[in-house]
Amino acid sequence: MIVGADVTLPDNAGYVVAAYLVFLVLLLIYVVIMATKLSRFERELTELNEIAEKRDEERTRSAA
Amino acid sequence: MRNVVNGVLRRDLRIDTRTPQVVPGMALFSISAFVVFHFALQQRSVSGNLAAGVLWVTLLLAAVLGIARQFVADREEGGFEGFLLAPVDRTALLVAKATSLFLFLIALEIVAVPAFLIMLLGPSPQEFWRLLLALALADLGIAFVGTLVGALAVQSRARDLLVPLLALPLLIPLLIGAVKISAPVFGGPVAAARWPWVLALYDLVFGLVAYAVFDFLLED
Amino acid sequence: MYGTRLRALSIATLITLTGGFALAAFYAPEDADQGFMQKILYVHVPLAIVALCGFVFAAVCAIQHLRTGESRWDLRSYVAIHMSLIFGAAVLITGSIWARASWGHWWVWDEPTLVSFLIVFLLYATYQPLRFSIEDRDKQGRYASVFAITAGAFVPLNFLAVRMAQSYTHPRVFATANGGLEPRMKVAFYVCLLGMALLYATLWKYEMTSKNTSAQIKRLRRRLAGDEGALPRRSASPTLEST
Numbered sequence: 388m389i390v391g392a393d394v395t396l397p398d399n400a401g402y403v404v405a406a407y408l409v410f411l412v413l414l415l416i417y418v419v420i421m422a423t424k425l426s427r428f429e430r431e432l433t434e435l436n437e438i439a440e441k442r443d444e445e446r447t448r449s450a451a
Numbered sequence: 452m453r454n455v456v457n458g459v460l461r462r463d464l465r466i467d468t469r470t471p472q473v474v475p476g477m478a479l480f481s482i483s484a485f486v487v488f489h490f491a492l493q494q495r496s497v498s499g500n501l502a503a504g505v506l507w508v509t510l511l512l513a514a515v516l517g518i519a520r521q522f523v524a525d526r527e528e529g530g531f532e533g534f535l536l537a538p539v540d541r542t543a544l545l546v547a548k549a550t551s552l553f554l555f556l557i558a559l560e561i562v563a564v565p566a567f568l569i570m571l572l573g574p575s576p577q578e579f580w581r582l583l584l585a586l587a588l589a590d591l592g593i594a595f596v597g598t599l600v601g602a603l604a605v606q607s608r609a610r611d612l613l614v615p616l617l618a619l620p621l622l623i624p625l626l627i628g629a630v631k632i633s634a635p636v637f638g639g640p641v642a643a644a645r646w647p648w649v650l651a652l653y654d655l656v657f658g659l660v661a662y663a664v665f666d667f668l669l670e671d
Numbered sequence: 672m673y674g675t676r677l678r679a680l681s682i683a684t685l686i687t688l689t690g691g692f693a694l695a696a697f698y699a700p701e702d703a704d705q706g707f708m709q710k711i712l713y714v715h716v717p718l719a720i721v722a723l724c725g726f727v728f729a730a731v732c733a734i735q736h737l738r739t740g741e742s743r744w745d746l747r748s749y750v751a752i753h754m755s756l757i758f759g760a761a762v763l764i765t766g767s768i769w770a771r772a773s774w775g776h777w778w779v780w781d782e783p784t785l786v787s788f789l790i791v792f793l794l795y796a797t798y799q800p801l802r803f804s805i806e807d808r809d810k811q812g813r814y815a816s817v818f819a820i821t822a823g824a825f826v827p828l829n830f831l832a833v834r835m836a837q838s839y840t841h842p843r844v845f846a847t848a849n850g851g852l853e854p855r856m857k858v859a860f861y862v863c864l865l866g867m868a869l870l871y872a873t874l875w876k877y878e879m880t881s882k883n884t885s886a887q888i889k890r891l892r893r894r895l896a897g898d899e900g901a902l903p904r905r906s907a908s909p910t911l912e913s914t
Contacts, residue, residue: 399708402772406711406765407692410718413761417874424881431888438895599821603814607804613797617818620794621825624832631836649835653828660824664817667737 452543459547464554466524473520474558477513481563484509485570496573502637503630506567510589511619511626513563517555518597519614521548522605545598545665552601553594560586574638585632588650592625595657602668624653674880677873684873688866694859702856708772713859715765717867718758719788723826725755725871726795730823733816745812746909748819750878752798754871759792787833794822802907812909886910 467473488505489495497505564586568576576582597618604613628650631642695713702709729751736744766785771777780786801818805811852860889910 399772402768403708403710406768407714409764409768410714410761413757417757421877421881424885428884428888431892435888435891435895442895599817603801603818603821606807606810606814607801608806609800609804613801613804616797616800617794620790620797621821623790624825624829627832627836643835645835649832653832656824656828657821660821664737664820667813667817670813 452540455540455543456547456550459544460551463524463547463551467555472524473517474555476520477517477555477559478562480516481509481513481559482566482570484512485567489571497571498573498637499639500630500634500637502572503634503639505571506564506637507589507626507630507633509567510560510563511593511622513559514556514593514597514622515615515618517552517559518593518601518618519604519611521552521597521601523610526605541666541669542662544669545661548601549594549598549661552597553590556590556593560590572637576636577638578635582633582636584647585629585650588632588647588654589625589629591654592650592657593622595654595661596621596625599657599661599665599668602665625650628653674876674883677876677880680869680873680876684866684869687862687869691859691863691866694862699856699859700853705773708769711765711769711772713863715762715769716860717864718765719762719784720864721867721871722755722758722762723788723791724868725751725758725875726791726826727823729755729819733819733823736812736816737820742812742909745816746879746882748816749802749909750875750882752795752819754875754878756792756795756798758871759788759795762788763792783834783836784830787830790829790833791822791826794825798822799907808910811907882908 485505488497488509492501492505564582600614600617600621603617604610607613628646631646632650635641692713695710699710699713701707729748732744732748732751736742736748763785766782766788767777770779770782770785798815798818802811802815805814
């Protein structure tokens with residue numbers, strides 16, 4: 388803390404930090420949950436793209 | 452509408468007088484609870500706020516038992532479906548069910564309150580009308596909330612778990628008011644005069660909510 | 672589509688919430704009674720207010736769902752309750768920390784707002800089990816909406832009763848919300864409140880976008896791979912079939 392260099396923080400400052408940490412941690416947990424969801428979407432979309440490509444290939448082969 | 456209310460109500464009461472289940476169950480539970488309180492609190496008698504608390508916790512838990520059983524007979528015997536098929540006003544079922552729960556609660560209290568006075572209460576009760584006022588207002592609220600919760604939970608698989616989980620938090624404001632009003636009867640402090648109004652407001656709000664949403668619980 | 676204004680909303684949230692916390696830390700003066708500890712107010716109270724407004728919003732969406740019968744209103748209500756529950760958990764934990772800091776106990780019954788918040792939280796915690804235990808999709812949505820409306824009506828009544836029950840024990844120790852805050856504190860508080868509301872809106876939209884995306888993927892899978900490609904459902908959240 389730059390402004391607080393000569394100010395000593397009171398003893399229970401830890402509680403304030405803890406309260407804001409709780410907020411941060413919950414937000415980060417939410418980020419983790421969304422990350423797992425996003426990776427599932429990615430996996431599913433990759434899979435679906437493969438299916439679509441395979442189908443296109445078959446179509447061009449049967450047309451030829 | 453009055454015919455429907457009468458019909459459902461009479462059938463509910465007849466089921467419970469012919470093969471008594473709900474009211475005797477609730478009454479037995481309340482007396483067992485008083486015995487449990489005696490041993491758990493290690494006291495021969497209770498008074499003041501503690502007495503009001505013991506009485507109301509017992510009544511509330513007994514009421515939850517009754518709420519859980521409320522729609523079960525209908526569902527098991529197919530009465531629920533029969534009612535849904537009949538072209539009648541859904542509000543009639545709400546009124547009938549709430550009235551029957553109200554009557555069951557009064558029957559419970561006719562047993563439980565004297566039992567409490569005899570078994571656990573230390574000082575002799577004063578200004579008994581306060582307890583009657585609290586009982587009347589609380590019973591009305593429990594009847595509305597209980598009918599709503601019972602109907603919400605009856606279609607779910609986890610019915611027995613959901614009823615207490617839903618009903619207890621919903622009934623906490625009612626419990627606060629009832630304890631405040633009836634504490635002076637057992638020698639507790641006299642609370643502010645506006646508490647009966649708060650309970651009346653609670654009854655009104657949940658009566659209206661139940662009236663507004665009950666139709667959607669019965670659509671099929 | 673739910674993701675259209677998501678980026679703008681995220682940036683606004685980032686700026687407002689960071690600015691609010693910075694104002695709380697450096698601009699707002701220390702409280703005369705509580706000292707540095709009072710800074711918890713800037714995270715705890717906005718969280719509580721926003722969580723409660725979220726519950727009310729869920730009730731409004733539930734009314735819309737019952738009136739129109741469209742499942743997207745059910746989804747909105749579901750996501751709103753979901754977010755409010757997460758915010759509610761944060762409220763209870765930060766409130767508990769505040770109680771510990773100012774009274775030395777992790778939980779006190781003298782703070783009516785916190786106590787009534789706990790009751791509301793307990794009630795809404797039953798929302799998900801209720802959904803899970805009803806098989807029929809249509810019925811599930813309807814029953815969940817009835818619950819959301821009932822609980823929404825319960826919130827103000829509960830606050831009234833709990834506050835009245837305890838008003839005689841303690842003078843109000845916390846200068847919460849509007850009463851008795853110094854102007855500079857007020858500025859910081861309102862910026863934090865706005866930031867928190869924006870955060871709620873962002874996360875709500877985020878979750879809605881995610882649910883919508885998942886529904887789109889499911890539709891695509893059904894078109895490409897047929898019904899045998901459909902994965903089993905694992906959640907009780909409402910589905911969007913026709914968006």
